[in-house]
Amino acid sequence: MAAIVELAGVRKTYTSGTLSVDALRGITATIDQGEYVAIMGPSGSGKSTLMHILGCLDVPTAGTYHLAGEDVSEMTETELADVRNRRIGFVFQQFNLLAGMSAWHNVELPLLYAGVHRTERRDRALAALERVGLADRSAHRPGELSGGQQQRVSIARALVTNPDIILADEPTGNLDSVSTRDVLGLLDDLHRQGRTIILITHEYDVAEVAERRLVIRDGLLSDQPVTAAGVTP
Numbered sequence: 001m002a003a004i005v006e007l008a009g010v011r012k013t014y015t016s017g018t019l020s021v022d023a024l025r026g027i028t029a030t031i032d033q034g035e036y037v038a039i040m041g042p043s044g045s046g047k048s049t050l051m052h053i054l055g056c057l058d059v060p061t062a063g064t065y066h067l068a069g070e071d072v073s074e075m076t077e078t079e080l081a082d083v084r085n086r087r088i089g090f091v092f093q094q095f096n097l098l099a100g101m102s103a104w105h106n107v108e109l110p111l112l113y114a115g116v117h118r119t120e121r122r123d124r125a126l127a128a129l130e131r132v133g134l135a136d137r138s139a140h141r142p143g144e145l146s147g148g149q150q151q152r153v154s155i156a157r158a159l160v161t162n163p164d165i166i167l168a169d170e171p172t173g174n175l176d177s178v179s180t181r182d183v184l185g186l187l188d189d190l191h192r193q194g195r196t197i198i199l200i201t202h203e204y205d206v207a208e209v210a211e212r213r214l215v216i217r218d219g220l221l222s223d224q225p226v227t228a229a230g231v232t233p
Ligand SMILES: Nc1ncnc2c1ncn2[C@@H]1O[C@H](COP(=O)(O)OP(=O)(O)OP(=O)(O)O)[C@@H](O)[C@H]1O
Pocket: 014, 015, 021, 022, 023, 041, 042, 043, 044, 045, 046, 047, 048, 049, 050, 202
């Protein structure tokens, strides 16, 4: 299996004035193409910081990050934006859909940024909505959809560019148990179709669906067995 994510000695220090926080303290990890990995950890452990780096929204203070073989750790804002658009599909806890736009328009937005022609945009957005079972809701706005349906729209939006990685940060955090099952089932389907999925969560029940679990604690990551009672010591 080819590695899609290679982190080596990744550190992230936030500095403001004389205060500094070492949010990541030397993370080395490899994720292979097609893996389904859950990253778990308590509040303040560095999950969001790591997600920002994995998603090319931020760069490490030290260490390297190779994404599909490309060193992204020293890239400029513009280069990062380009890599992000090509390689990553994001799913957020708060869905992050534009309220004034139909599901269809929300899903085609990443293609607009990528410069895809209008007709192709519309076809691909509709195909992505079909894939998440929402073709019949394509004209609805987010406010006219349930939470679970909104999250499926955002998964369609994450998929539409055909990214290497789906990066989901607490994707079920705002959903009831039925919608949670629905969304996790969808991520599972995508994984079985060969996608790389990285799921960030603090819930064991959710992390359980992944084939591999990484635990982050105090800015350090480890492959660790996890039990329903929590992370093993
Ligand atoms: N922009 C920032 N400036 C300074 N410190 C920050 C910043 N963002 C995060 N931190 C600090 O870095 C550490 C890791 O934060 P992070 O947000 O990555 O944790 P988390 O695991 O996502 O927590 P939660 O589960 O509560 O979302 C924390 O100590 C936090 O206070």
